[in-house]
Amino acid sequence: MVLPESFYTRKDVVKIARELLGKVLVTEFDGVLTSGIIVETEAYAGATDKASHAHGNRRTNRTEVMYKQGGAAYVYLCYGIHHLFNVVTNLQDVPHAILIRAIEPLEGIATMLERRGKDKLAPSLTAGPGAMSMALGIHTGQTGSSLQGPDIRIEDRRIKVRQKDIVAATRVGVAYAMDDALRPYRFSIRGNRYVSKGKGL
Numbered sequence: 656m657v658l659p660e661s662f663y664t665r666k667d668v669v670k671i672a673r674e675l676l677g678k679v680l681v682t683e684f685d686g687v688l689t690s691g692i693i694v695e696t697e698a699y700a701g702a703t704d705k706a707s708h709a710h711g712n713r714r715t716n717r718t719e720v721m722y723k724q725g726g727a728a729y730v731y732l733c734y735g736i737h738h739l740f741n742v743v744t745n746l747q748d749v750p751h752a753i754l755i756r757a758i759e760p761l762e763g764i765a766t767m768l769e770r771r772g773k774d775k776l777a778p779s780l781t782a783g784p785g786a787m788s789m790a791l792g793i794h795t796g797q798t799g800s801s802l803q804g805p806d807i808r809i810e811d812r813r814i815k816v817r818q819k820d821i822v823a824a825t826r827v828g829v830a831y832a833m834d835d836a837l838r839p840y841r842f843s844i845r846g847n848r849y850v851s852k853g854k855g856l
Contacts, residue, residue, distance in 0.1 A: 656810060656811050656812075657803060657804060657808050657809070657810055657811075658678065658802070658808075658809045658810065658811055660724070660725065660726040660803065662674075662726075663725030663726040663742065663743070663744045663745075663802065664724060664725040664726065664744070664745065664746055665725075665744070665745070666745055666746075666749075668698045668699070668700050668701075668744050668745065668751040668752075668753060669698045669700075669840060671698070671742075671744050671753060672696040672697065672698035672753045672840065672842050673696075673821055673842050675693050675696050675742070675753060675755070675809070676693055676694065676695075676696060676816045676821060676842060676843070676844055677692060677693065677814040677815065677816035677844070678692075678693050678809050678810065678811055678812075678814070679691065679692055679693070679761060679809065679810045679811075679812050679814070680693055680740075680755060680758055680791065680807075680809050681762075681804075681807070681808050681809070681810055682791045682792050682793060682806065682807050683804070683805060683806060683808075684792050684806060687763065687766055687792070688762055688763050689760075689762060689763030689764075689766050689767055689790065689791050689792065690758075690760075690761045690762040690763065690791075690810075691758025691759050691760045691761050691762075691781055691787070691790075691791070691849075692758055692759040692761060692814060693755055693757075693758055693809075694757050694758060694759050694843060694844045694847045694849050694850050695755075695756035695757035695841070695842070695843040695844070695849075695850045695851055696753050696754065696755055696756060696841070696842050696843075697753065697754040697756055697826045697827070697840055697841045697842075698751075698753050698840040698841075698842075699741075699751065699752045699753065699754065699840070700751060700838075700840075701721070701745070701749060701750040701751045701752075702749075702750065704832070704835055704838070705831075705832035705833060705834075705835040705836075706826060706829035706831075706832035706835050706836060706838075707750070707752070708721065708731070708750075708752075709721050709722070709750035709752075712750070717731055718750065720743060720798050720799045721743055721750035721751075721752050722747065722748050722749075722750050723743055723747060723799070724743075724746060724747040725742075725743055725744040725745050725746065725751070726743065726744075726801060726802050726803065727743040727799055727800065727801060727802065728740060728741070728742070728743070728793075728797055728798055728799065728800045728801075728802060728807055729741040729742070729743050729752050729798055729799075730788070730793060730794065730795045730796075730797050730798040731795060731798070732795055733784075733785065736785065737784065737785025737788070737789075738785065738788040738789070738793055738794045738795055739754060739784045739785065739788060740754070740755050740784065740787070740788045740791075740793045741753060741754050741755065742755065742802065742809070754784055755784065755787065756783065756784045756787070756827075756841070756843075756850075756851050756853070757781060757782045757783060757784070757787055757843075757849050757850055757851045758781045758787050758790075758791075758849065759781070759847060759849040760776065760780060760781055760790070760849075764776060764780075766792075767780055767781065767790035767791070768780065770789055770790055770791075770792060771786065771789055771790050778848045778849050781849055782848075782849050782850060782851045782852065783851040783852075783853065784851070793807065816844055819845075820844055820845045820846070821842055821843070821844065821845070822842065822843045822844070822845050823839040823840075823841070823842055824839060824841045824842075824843070825837060825838065825839060825840070825841060826838070826840055826841045827841065827851075827853035827854065828853070
């Protein structure tokens with residue numbers, strides 16, 4: 656089942672980030688389907704979060720999509736190289752977003768390997784947000800896309816993640832956010848080998 660828009664429009668971005676663990680991120684471009692189980696997420700709480708692109712309700716051409724109603728993709732370029740995929744949440748004009756940091760590959764693995772220039776399945780294929788986006792064929796041109804599909808969607812395939820298996824930690828690469836960098840807003844599935852090696856604070 657494709658997650659309904661109501662899943663994304665709730666107010667608690669941290670809760671949604673936890674609940675995205677175990678859901679399946681699917682892309683289908685030009686008839687080519689790839690997918691993976693979400694195993695790592697990071698929540699960004701908009702205007703009140705110094706680590707967010709929308710801190711202080713900052714609005715730019717790049718971040719304008721964060722102010723859309725929840726259920727849209729926000730894809731931005733990091734270091735001019737990596738295309739990072741985020742899920743926009745909450746209601747219109749509340750710029751919450753969740754970075755999807757890693758997936759466990761499910762479908763279209765041969766395509767993912769080709770996109771990443773790799774010859775065998777290993778955690779490095781999709782562990783880390785830049786690697787994951789490349790494997791799934793996601794790029795900045797898809798920012799603003801609906802997560803209802805057809806190109807990008809997130810499905811509930813009844814994969815259960817127990818609360819005790821969810822690890823909470825600090826986010827990666829946000830030391831500039833000072834005290835907000837200490838928020839335990841990164842979530843991952845304990846013991847999953849596809850969780851990225853990124854170190855928080």
